[in-house]
Amino acid sequence: MDFLNYAINxxxxxxxxxxxxxxxxxxxxxxxxxxxxQGELVVLGGFLVxxxxxxxxxxxYAGIPLAFVLAAAVGLLIERIFFARLVGESVFSMVxxxxxxxxxxxxxxxxxxxxxxxxxxxxFPLRPLVTGDLLIPTNLLWGGVLTLSGALxxxxxxxxxxxxxxxxxxAEDHQVALSMGIxxxxxxxxxxxxxxxxxxxxxxxxLSGKSLNFLASDIGFAALPVALLAGLESLxxxxxAGAIVGMVQGLATAYLDPLVGGAVGxxxxxxxxxxxxxxxxxxxxxxxxxxxx
Amino acid sequence: MDPAGxxxxxxxxxxxxxxxxxxxxxxxxxxxxxxALPFIxxxxxxxxxxxMLISAIVVVGLQICTGYAGQxxxxxxxxxxxxxxxxxxxxxxxELSFFLTVPLAGIAAAGFGFVFGLSATRIKGxxxxxxxxxxxxxxxxxxxxxxxxxLGGSNGVTVPPAALFGHRLASDISLFYLCLVTAVIMICGAxxxxxxxxxxAFIAVRDDDVAAGIMGINVVATKATAFLVAAFYAGVGxxxxxxxxxxxxxxxxxxxxxxxxIAMIIVGGIGSVVGALVGVFVIRAIQEIITSxxxxxxxxxxxxxxxxxxxxxxxxxxGVIALFLIVEPKGLxxxxxxxxxxxxxxxxPY
Numbered sequence: 020m021d022f023l024n025y026a027i028n029x030x031x032x033x034x035x036x037x038x039x040x041x042x043x044x045x046x047x048x049x050x051x052x053x054x055x056x057q058g059e060l061v062v063l064g065g066f067l068v069x070x071x072x073x074x075x076x077x078x079x080y081a082g083i084p085l086a087f088v089l090a091a092a093v094g095l096l097i098e099r100i101f102f103a104r105l106v107g108e109s110v111f112s113m114v115x116x117x118x119x120x121x122x123x124x125x126x127x128x129x130x131x132x133x134x135x136x137x138x139x140x141x142x143f144p145l146r147p148l149v150t151g152d153l154l155i156p157t158n159l160l161w162g163g164v165l166t167l168s169g170a171l172x173x174x175x176x177x178x179x180x181x182x183x184x185x186x187x188x189x190a191e192d193h194q195v196a197l198s199m200g201i202x203x204x205x206x207x208x209x210x211x212x213x214x215x216x217x218x219x220x221x222x223x224x225x226l227s228g229k230s231l232n233f234l235a236s237d238i239g240f241a242a243l244p245v246a247l248l249a250g251l252e253s254l255x256x257x258x259x260a261g262a263i264v265g266m267v268q269g270l271a272t273a274y275l276d277p278l279v280g281g282a283v284g285x286x287x288x289x290x291x292x293x294x295x296x297x298x299x300x301x302x303x304x305x306x307x308x309x310x311x312x
Numbered sequence: 313m314d315p316a317g318x319x320x321x322x323x324x325x326x327x328x329x330x331x332x333x334x335x336x337x338x339x340x341x342x343x344x345x346x347x348a349l350p351f352i353x354x355x356x357x358x359x360x361x362x363x364m365l366i367s368a369i370v371v372v373g374l375q376i377c378t379g380y381a382g383q384x385x386x387x388x389x390x391x392x393x394x395x396x397x398x399x400x401x402x403x404x405x406x407e408l409s410f411f412l413t414v415p416l417a418g419i420a421a422a423g424f425g426f427v428f429g430l431s432a433t434r435i436k437g438x439x440x441x442x443x444x445x446x447x448x449x450x451x452x453x454x455x456x457x458x459x460x461x462x463l464g465g466s467n468g469v470t471v472p473p474a475a476l477f478g479h480r481l482a483s484d485i486s487l488f489y490l491c492l493v494t495a496v497i498m499i500c501g502a503x504x505x506x507x508x509x510x511x512x513a514f515i516a517v518r519d520d521d522v523a524a525g526i527m528g529i530n531v532v533a534t535k536a537t538a539f540l541v542a543a544f545y546a547g548v549g550x551x552x553x554x555x556x557x558x559x560x561x562x563x564x565x566x567x568x569x570x571x572x573x574i575a576m577i578i579v580g581g582i583g584s585v586v587g588a589l590v591g592v593f594v595i596r597a598i599q600e601i602i603t604s605x606x607x608x609x610x611x612x613x614x615x616x617x618x619x620x621x622x623x624x625x626x627x628x629x630x631g632v633i634a635l636f637l638i639v640e641p642k643g644l645x646x647x648x649x650x651x652x653x654x655x656x657x658x659x660x661p662y
C-alpha cells in the first residue's frame with residue numbers, strides 16, 4: 020500500500036512538472052525558442068499571487084485572476100521589449116536572450132519583492148484527500164486535473180486549429196511565415212502570454228500553503244527532463260513523460276534515498292532522460308525532422 | 313584585414329596571429345603591464361584580477377565549445393567544479409605539487425565533459441545543449457552523496473596553499489603570477505586549437521553540421537572533442553580556483569555561474585578568443601563596480617534596502633546581455649573590428 024501511495028503521489032507531482040514543462044513546450048511550439056527563464060517566470064507568477072492576495076489582501080477569487088492578468092501583461096511585455104525586435108534573427112540569439120532574461124528576471128524579482136521568504140496563500144485545502152490507506156495532497160490532485168485538461172486542450176489547439184497551426188509555421192521559419200501572411204509577432208506574443216500564464220498556474224499549485232522566495236525557480240530545471248523526455252513538440256506526451264518522471268522520482272525518494280543518503284530523486288530524472296534520449300534522440304513523442312543542407 | 317602596405321609573402325606570415333611589428337610591440341607592452349600590475353595597483357584589485365584570470369581560462373574553453381563548435385554548454389561551472397575538487401583532493405591528500413594537480417584536474421574535468429559530449433552520438437541540437445544541464449545535477453549529486461571522507465560532502469574541502477620549490481604561494485600577488493602564467497599558456501593553446509584542423513572542423517560543424525558531415529568531418533567526434541576541450545579548460549580554471557580560495561564547496565559551482573559564463577562570451581563576441589577575454593573583463597569589472605558602489609548607495613538611500621547589490625547586478629547584467637543580443641549580437645569584438653577596418657581604410661570608405 021505504501022508503494023501505491025508513493026507511486027500515485029509521484030505521478031501527481033510529475034503532472035505538476037508537466038504543467039511547468041508545458042510552458043517550455045508552448046513557447047517552443049510557437050517560436051522554436053527554448054525558454055531557459057521558465058523557472059524565473061514561475062517565481063514571478065508566484066510573487067504576483069503573493070502580492071495580490073497577501074500583500075494587498077484581496078480575497079482569493081479576486082486576487083488570483085488579477086495575478087493572471089498581471090502575468091499575461093508580463094508575458095506581453097517580455098515579447099514587446101525583447102522578442103519583437105528579434106524577428107528573423109537566429110534561434111541561437113533568441114535562446115541566448117532567454118539566458119539574459121533569466122538573470123534579469125531574477126534581479127527584478129529580488130528588487131521588487133526582496134529576498135525574504137514569503138508565505139504563499141492557501142489556495143487548496145491543506146488537508147489531504149484520504150481514501151482507504153491512500154493520502155493524496157489536494158493541491159497535487161487539482162494540479163493533475165488541470166494539467167490533464169490543459170495538455171489535451173492545448174494539444175487540440177496546436178494540432179487542430181488554424182491559429183495553432185500558423186504558430187507551427189512561425190516556429191519553422193519566420194520569413195516563410197511572414198510571406199504567407201502570418202503575423203510572427205502576434206504568434207510569439209501569444210506564446211509568451213500563454214507560457215507566463217501556465218507558469219503562474221504551476222506556481223499556485225506547487226506553492227499553495229507553502230512559502231516562497233526567489234530560489235523556487237529550481238522547479239523550472241526540475242521540469243526540464245519532463246519536457247525533453249516528451250519531446251519538445253509534444254503537449255500530450257508531457258502527460259506520459261510527467262507520469263514516468265514523477266513515478267520514478269517518487270519511488271526513488273521513498274526507497275533509494277534511505278540507502279544512498281538522499282537526493283537520488285532529483286538526479287534520477289536526468290539520468291533516465293539521458294538514457295531515453297540516447298535511444299530516441301527527439302524524446303518519446305518529439306518530431307523527427309528531415310534535415311536538408 | 314591587414315593594414316595598407318602589409319602583405320603576407322609566405323604561408324608562415326599568412327598563418328601568423330600577431331602580424332605586424334606594431335602588434336608585437338602592443339602585445340609586449342600589454343604583457344609587461346600585466347606582469348607589473350601588482351606593483352602598480354591596489355592589492356584589492358589584484359584579488360579581482362585573479363578571479364578575472366581564472367574566469368578567462370574557463371570562458372575561453374566555453375568559447376571554443378559554444379562560440380567555435382556551436383554547442384551550447386550549460387555545464388561549464390560543473391566541469392570547473394570537477395577540476396576544483398580534483399585539485400583540492402589531490403593537493404590535500406597526496407601532497408602532489410600543483411604542476412601535477414592542475415593538469416590532472418583538467419584531465420579529470422575533460423573526462424567528465426567528454427562523457428556528456430559523447431551523448432552527441434545520438435542527441436542533437438537543443439536536446440544536446442539541455443542535457444549538459446544534467447552535468448550540473450550529476451556533479452552536485454555526486455559531491456553531496458559520495459561518502460563524506462571522499463569529497464567532504466556539504467562541508468567542502470580545504471586546500472593547502474600551492475608551493476613552488478618549497479616557496480608557499482599563499483599571497484594574492486604570488487597567486488596572480490601563477491594564474492597569469494597558466495592563463496597565458498591556456499590562451500595561446502586556444503589560439504592554436506581554433507586555427508588547427510580541429511578548429512576548422514568546429515567552425516564547419518557550427519555553421520551546418522549536416523553539410524560538415526557530408527564534407528567528411530566526423531561530426532560526433534568533433535562535438536565530443538569540443539566538450540572535452542571546454543571541460544579541460546574549465547578543469548584547469550577550477551584547479552586554480554581551488555588554490556586561490558583554498559576551499560572548495562559545491563555551491564561555488566552552480567548552474568547560475570554557467571549562465572554567467574555564457575553571458576561573458578555573448579558580451580565579448582561569439583566565435584573569438586579575444587572576445588571571450590573582453591567579455592570576462594567587462595562583466596567581472598561591472599560586477600566589481602556594482603559590488604563596491606552599491607553598499608554606499610544603499611547606505612545613502614536607505615529606502616532601497618541592503619539587498620540591492622545582488623539584485624541590481626542581476627538586473628543590469630541581464631539587461632546588458634539582452635541589449636547586446638538585440639543591438640549587437642556579434643559582441644564587442646565585432647564593433648572593434650569595424651572600428652579597426654575603418655581606421656585602416658581611412659580616408660576611403662571601403
